[in-house]
Amino acid sequence: MRRCYKRHAVRHYGCIDTPTFSGLGLRDELLAALAELGYEEPTPIQLEAIPHLIAGRDLLGNAATGTGKTAAFALPLLHAMEGVGTGRAPRALVLVPTRELAMQVSEAMHRYGRGLGARVLPVYGGQPIYRQVKALERGVDVVVATPGRARDHIARGTLTLDDVTCVVLDEADEMLDMGFAEDIGAILDAIPAPRQTVLFSATMPPRIRAIAQNHLTDPVRVQIDAEPAAEGEAPKVRQEAYVVQRAYKPAALVRLLDAEEPAAAIVFCRTRVEVEQLVETLNGRGHQAEALHGGMTQEQRDRVMGRLRSGAADLLIATDVAARGLDVDQLTHVINFDVPSAPAQYVHRIGRVGRAGREGVAITLAEPREHRMLRNIERVIGRRVPQQALPTVADVRARRLDVTTATLREDILEGDIDSFRVVVESLADEFDVMDIAAAAVKLAHQASRGSDDHEDIPEVRMREDRARPDRDSARGRGPGGAPRRANRAGPGHPPPEGMARIFVGAGRIAGVRPQDLVGAIANEAKIPGKQIGAIQIADRFSLVDVPASDADRVIAALRAGSLKGRKVTVRRDAKAQR
DSSP states (O other), X not given: XXXXXXXXXXXXXXXXXXXXXXXXXXXXXXXXXXXXXXXXXXXXXXXXXHHHHHTTOOEEEEEOTTSXXXXXXXXXXXXXXXXXXXXXXXSEEEEOSSHHHHHHHHHHHHHHTGGGTOOEEEEOTTSOXXXXXXXXXXXXXXXXXXXXXXXXXXXXXXXXXXXXXXXXXXXHHHHHHTTOHHHHHHHHHHSOSSOEEEEEESSOOHHHHHHHHXXXXXXXXXXXXXXXXXXXXXXXXXXEEEEOOGGGHHHHHHHHHHHHOOSSEEEEESSHHHHHHHHHHHHHXXXXXXXXXXXXXXXXXXXXXXHHHHTSOXXXXXXXXXXXXXXXXXXXXXXXXXXXXXXXXXXXXXXXXXXXXXXEEEEXXXXXXXXXXXXXXXXXXXXXXXXOOOOOHHHHHHHHHHHHHHHHXXXXXXXXXXXXXXXXXXXXXXXXXXXXXXXXXXXXXXXXXXXXXXXXXXXXXXXXXXXXXXXXXXXXXXXXXXXXXXXXXXXXXXXXXXXXEEEESOOGGGTOOHHHHHHHHHHHSOOOGGGOOOEEEOSSOEEEEEEGGGHHHHHHHHHHSOBTTBOOOEEXXXXXXX
């Protein structure tokens, strides 16, 4: 089997045989560990980086979070290590920004190097230092450390770097953002040459390039960009923005959470005061929210993360500094309560969802004045962040009823309801069975998370959108001059003679506009825009009148394509059939 890989690095491989880890020349013990862990083939960053690192080259890697960077540096580091499990001083040092990441990298390296007998030690703040001192005295092969704690051990003489032959800076941009620049410089200066130096970063600001210039020797540059979604295929991380006035942001967040029903979500705030206020608001509305900020002790942070991972809490309200390095498998949503001031901050946040092929959602609540910040983010990530309309109160209620219905259906299918039949039978002599069932559904609905009590939120738009309206929109016409007779396309008005009404399963919530429908039909079905009739866009669906002779062609074309980056249901509108 041959596969063509698109490479975004200095080297270009072109079309090669399906890559395998065995083809990279790794030791048998490492290959056995990878096979046991279920790794089938290397990711792009692993395929690019491992051969260079095995060859002993310094490397500057630019890849987003969740692309497999840990294995990219850990495997060649373990491959090259001699005398594993015998010496006292470490032969490799990995620097990471946070305690959480130190633990994750240490656990991964331990799994990879188990067959070699590799001794890997995480070293970080918030843990009694005497435990780490004892572990270092017993002897380790690899130390995975946060810069501050590593420097503490170096000053105490409990961490010696004389035997270190490889040093890795993982998430280097985050370490600099957290103020570790001086610590990193001092640690690198203390490691004797010759050594191999590896630097990985999701972004590549000037400070990172300066470190590479000062501390790396003739490095290989490897850059792995996010692969663009195939035409008609939605990206793994659905990115959306909602424009809301500042005073209504908490209400908008509650409405979005009730509509989205995330399995687990992180909401990013700028300050710890904002975190505490938002936690109080959300818990008062039936959500299970936990705070995470820099004013908390390590014990408090561990307790919060334990509740999130166990499912006892499903919302983490956090500041950037407190949440750095977190990796939660069940995380489905990242929500920016404010537009991040730096595009790199946005990149790091949304990199926490959509990992390993899973789907995720990134939502940003933007104030009208923040359009420039949002546009700057779009330029950096090379993708539009579509502005969506907030779900209406009716949409949220419908969503909650759907959840209630699904829950009841599951209970019925499970069949463990016999003990409750006696209640129904006792009431059936007095009330209609349908009324009993409706009352039971009402109780189940009221017991579910969320609230029907949503306040009104005024609709606003980005300032630049209000200042520069689309001329066709102002004239009430779409591309090609197609009139938008929205009020006449409803189910109560049949289509004009010679026209057929098409149902499209996406509406206002998905950001669908009349010009989107006209453009899709005109481009995909090759029908002039002026031949498209009335359009109605509801919250969850749209209705479009098209020439009856072309209706089947329009349906087939829209089903084969996509609308707003999504596959949608398209059919003739049953209510319009005569």
